[in-house]
Amino acid sequence: MALTNEQIKNKLIEKFGDTITDFQEPYGLLSFRSAKENNLKVLQFLYDDATLHFQFLTDITAVHYPENKGNELAVVYHLHNLIDNVRLRFTIFTSIEQPDVFTATKLFSSANWMERETYDFFGVNFVGHPNLKRILNVEEMNYFPMRKEFPMEDQTRSDKDDEMFGRGGSII
Amino acid sequence: MQELKQNINLPEGSIEKQTSTLNLGPTHPATHGVMQNILELDGERIVSSEQTIGYIHRAFEKIAERRPLYQITPLTDRLNYCSSPINNMGWHLTCEKLLRVKTPKRVDYLRVIIMELARISDHLICNSIVAVDAGAFTGFVYVMQYRELIYEIYEEICGSRLTTNIGRIGGFERNFTATAFTKLEKFLREYPKVLKEFEGLCNRNRIFMDRLINTGGISAERALNYGFTGPNLRATGVDYDVRVHTPYSSYEDFDFIVPVGKTGDNYDRFLVRGEEMWQSLSIIEQAYRKVQEFKGADAEIFHADIPEYYLPEKEEVYTKMEALIWHFKIIMGETDIPKGEVYNSVEGANGELGFYLVSDGGRTPYRLHFRRPCFVYYQAYSELTKGAMLSDAIITMSSLNLIAGELDA
Numbered sequence: 262m263a264l265t266n267e268q269i270k271n272k273l274i275e276k277f278g279d280t281i282t283d284f285q286e287p288y289g290l291l292s293f294r295s296a297k298e299n300n301l302k303v304l305q306f307l308y309d310d311a312t313l314h315f316q317f318l319t320d321i322t323a324v325h326y327p328e329n330k331g332n333e334l335a336v337v338y339h340l341h342n343l344i345d346n347v348r349l350r351f352t353i354f355t356s357i358e359q360p361d362v363f364t365a366t367k368l369f370s371s372a373n374w375m376e377r378e379t380y381d382f383f384g385v386n387f388v389g390h391p392n393l394k395r396i397l398n399v400e401e402m403n404y405f406p407m408r409k410e411f412p413m414e415d416q417t418r419s420d421k422d423d424e425m426f427g428r429g430g431s432i433i
Numbered sequence: 434m435q436e437l438k439q440n441i442n443l444p445e446g447s448i449e450k451q452t453s454t455l456n457l458g459p460t461h462p463a464t465h466g467v468m469q470n471i472l473e474l475d476g477e478r479i480v481s482s483e484q485t486i487g488y489i490h491r492a493f494e495k496i497a498e499r500r501p502l503y504q505i506t507p508l509t510d511r512l513n514y515c516s517s518p519i520n521n522m523g524w525h526l527t528c529e530k531l532l533r534v535k536t537p538k539r540v541d542y543l544r545v546i547i548m549e550l551a552r553i554s555d556h557l558i559c560n561s562i563v564a565v566d567a568g569a570f571t572g573f574v575y576v577m578q579y580r581e582l583i584y585e586i587y588e589e590i591c592g593s594r595l596t597t598n599i600g601r602i603g604g605f606e607r608n609f610t611a612t613a614f615t616k617l618e619k620f621l622r623e624y625p626k627v628l629k630e631f632e633g634l635c636n637r638n639r640i641f642m643d644r645l646i647n648t649g650g651i652s653a654e655r656a657l658n659y660g661f662t663g664p665n666l667r668a669t670g671v672d673y674d675v676r677v678h679t680p681y682s683s684y685e686d687f688d689f690i691v692p693v694g695k696t697g698d699n700y701d702r703f704l705v706r707g708e709e710m711w712q713s714l715s716i717i718e719q720a721y722r723k724v725q726e727f728k729g730a731d732a733e734i735f736h737a738d739i740p741e742y743y744l745p746e747k748e749e750v751y752t753k754m755e756a757l758i759w760h761f762k763i764i765m766g767e768t769d770i771p772k773g774e775v776y777n778s779v780e781g782a783n784g785e786l787g788f789y790l791v792s793d794g795g796r797t798p799y800r801l802h803f804r805r806p807c808f809v810y811y812q813a814y815s816e817l818t819k820g821a822m823l824s825d826a827i828i829t830m831s832s833l834n835l836i837a838g839e840l841d842a
Contacts, residue, residue, distance in 0.1 A: 288530060288775050318660055322802040324791055339776055346678045371660030374812045397487035397841055413499045
């Protein structure tokens with residue numbers, strides 16, 4: 262009997278009550294959010310439960326929503342149950358002033374670099390991570406480049422002499 | 434003759450055993466990519482190691498936030514550049530999932546042909562590089578001719594070889610030419626013999642087996658915990674393959690075996706890749722047969738009918754009003770993409786390549802994240818090589834199929 266999204270949803274509600282909210286199924290993928298303090302408990306429950314078996318961590322990443330005051334950063338987990346072949350997406354929100362989130366490295370070895378990458382680009386502080394330092398960017402960097410306050414350069418800016426690079430100057 | 438006087442008089446046990454530190458990389462011929470390994474060596478044995486990556490980080494995820502969907506395809510080329518077409522198709526499939534576009538069967542089959550060719554060329558590189566690192570250079574040079582032939586097929590379809598930018602959202606930019614099919618037939622005819630010869634050179638070679646068996650092994654539990662996917666996971670005995678688990682591009686229409694290993698060591702990884710090449714060949718043959726069944730007007734279909742996203746042919750842009758309008762709208766970025774969050778993955782040549790796309794309904798993605806398989810499994814390298822000989826660690830690195838472009842995004 263294959264595991265359905267409905268069953269997973271009921272199991273989660275039974276266990277965590279109303280701390281888990283916002284159940285959705287965009288494009289057939291069950292997604293929900295939980296309070297950020299509960300992230301490890303939810304992951305552990307999904308991992309340990311005898312019917313759920315969400316034991317494969319596909320991905321961890323973050324998204325920055327600057328307008329979402331108090332909950333600017335979303336940390337997104339993609340989990341996979343390889344036995345029943347069901348995936349789910351699990352999101353927690355944290356404020357940008359205090360982006361402390363518990364690490365999942367105890368549960369998944371793969372979370373190590375994924376969390377380092379998320380820290381590197383978004384500054385999410387994974388509490389308890391064994392080696393939380395930058396991974397793709399240089400260590401001297403003092404900002405988190407994937408946040409929305411760092412827009413890509415405006416292609417139409419004119420205050421810069423870029424003639425040799427095909428922008429501005431007298432040709433156009 | 435004057436007697437040599439030994440002045441060094443040290444009490445016993447006062448010399449501590451020391452380990453030496455070796456920087457393997459960032460640019461070392463044996464790392465096959467720009468990555469650094471700081472190894473702590475006791476003689477030739479690795480005590481511990483630390484990986485430094487990110488030397489060729491190009492901020493694709495950030496760049497993608499300013500680009501409309503069709504301009505992101507060239508970025509995906511540069512992830513795993515040994516099998517760019519798979520990345521391209523993975524990206525198109527992600528967009529099509531978001532846009533809820535259904536592609537015609539012929540497009541699916543043509544895509545399967547291209548993706549499996551890419552898989553063969555990727556595995557071919559990986560396996561022959563393993564052989565090079567074990568000391569057998571001949572095989573590598575020999576099989577390269579057939580990677581060349583695969584590249585010629587790409588060239589015939591999209592005009593480029595390595596960073597292909599092949600296909601469009603909804604299909605291909607043009608129909609396959611007769612030359613493309615002739616070259617494909619040549620490949621199908623000649624390649625099995627070459628692969629057999631390559632296997633004859635390596636598979637049961639005593640030296641090769643001794644170098645690969647029981648080196649760089651990992652158990653299935655650890656591999657899953659480390660997020661292994663693709664051939665590296667299958668070498669441990671787990672039969673997880675995205676093509677079978679979540680079929681995309683009509684993979685459910687094909688009959689193929691998912692080869693698995695047992696011990697997850699270098700030799701099993703090598704054999705799994707070898708067998709996957711045979712399976713890919715069989716898939717290409719099946720797909721080609723299916724493509725040939727399309728006759729008349731059906732044989733001219735090479736894209737879905739979605740004028741909002743599929744760039745019209747250039748000739749039509751110059752001669753037809755409607756095509757000109759769509760061309761203008763797409764190029765000037767007047768077509769918004771629907772709001773939504775989508776995760777889509779394909780079986781890349783080295784594992785599950787995932788695209789997590791968040792759209793806020795604008796012209797460009799709000800956030801795009803690539804789940805790069807080798808970024809996820811490279812973190813196991815330190816565990817894989819602990820206590821191993823340095824020369825075995827080199828083979829382990831190449832048999833993991835690390836591609837620096839994908840590692841660093």
